Amino acid sequence: MVHGGCHGAWQWEHLQTWFAERGWDSIAIDWLSHGDSARLEHGEWLCRDITAVQHEIEIACTAAAELGQGAPIVMGHSMGGLATLAYAASTARELAGIVLLTPVVPEKFGGAAIELEVDADAPWGPPPPEVARQLFYSGVDEATAAACYERLQPESPAAVWQATRWTAEVDISAVRAPALVVAAEADLLVPADYVLSLADGLGAEQILLPGVGHGVTLDPGWPQLAERIETWLSKA
Template sequence: MVMVHGGCHGAWQWANLQGWFAGRGWDSVAFDWFSHGKSRTLPPHEWVRREIISVREEIDIACDEAGARPVLMGHSMGGLASLNYAATTQRDLAAVVLLAPVVPRQYALNPIEIEVDPERPWNPPDPETARMLFYSGVDDETAAALYPKLQAESPAAVWQATRWTAEVNVATVRAPVLVVAAENDVLTPAEYVLALAEGLGAEHILLPGVGHGVTLDPGWPQLAERIDAWLSSVL
């Protein structure tokens, strides 16, 4: 498996799912985007203009490491990056799993009104707002531990994620796709995510009562089981 994190996050967000799938015999690669975590740092003028779809470069490197026919799994901005990669690569992907993904332009309606300065990194909001946006289902102790792990994001990526500006030809995706939407998601609304699933002709899951942070929500083991069952049905 190749796991692609979301905006303001890093490879750390996959720890739960990596451990769970390892217990079922899956090897996985979870990586940091450039200018995130332990990955290489881009020049500031380049990073602030880097859109989500540019993460296909890092995905390609990770897929090379993973070997033949990887399962590609992405969350949020990483979901859009994964979708774009699946639509444009010549690599043979075994399957694609999109968790609360940012959607291409044709599947969204209204922008998410977040202030973005195109010349400055977009910093994570205050702890309570960050909790509401990124991991609304966790307890106080977990929220306090997660907040310091968040990092600034490219304003170009945030703009693309909140104004739905990406263009992706989903008709060119060749691998089977599972799309996961979250009922209480305020960043990638479930109706947009389900519209993407319909456009892809993909199987979908709607998680009731869950917010955007599906990899961190306490219900992640049940989500992992459903992903595993779907993978067993298509591989």
């Protein structure tokens, strides 16, 4: 499970528990310089884009393979969705499937830039609490929003630029794993039509969540989403 920008492994707590209760083993990673993972040198971190997170995904997949659980499924949200896609397009490892939740899309599937101000020489965000709520977890109550905000962290400006200007280049024709792609109708960061266009390009099964914002792993409707993901996984 690969988190999104400004987040950490904590954003998977609901889904990780839900899947564990149904017999699924999982690893929720922290990117480098996030959560409990090792810190990069500051200048290196400022220049680190989303697709570099393939490094952490490979570490997690190697750990999963050592447990003898078979080919892994990689699930990514937002920036983590783009990292997952890039990994699936480049790895020689067999993957049982990929699940992309409101993913940042490659250049081919993006559109108009999201005009967030980004300074290449300084960490980005987190934005003010109410802005963060609208961007990252618009469906939650005030108490939950406050608790989530306390766990957000600044993000690499290179990653934010890549996510808002759609500059990533990924050869999706190289993706061999079956894919499920989830779009959110009220997503302010990655418009649903961009996500569904990516799904079409992948030949993926797709889900459009009506009235839901970008933060689908934290939105109150996450149990229903988990059920739909598990239904797909049982067929993948």
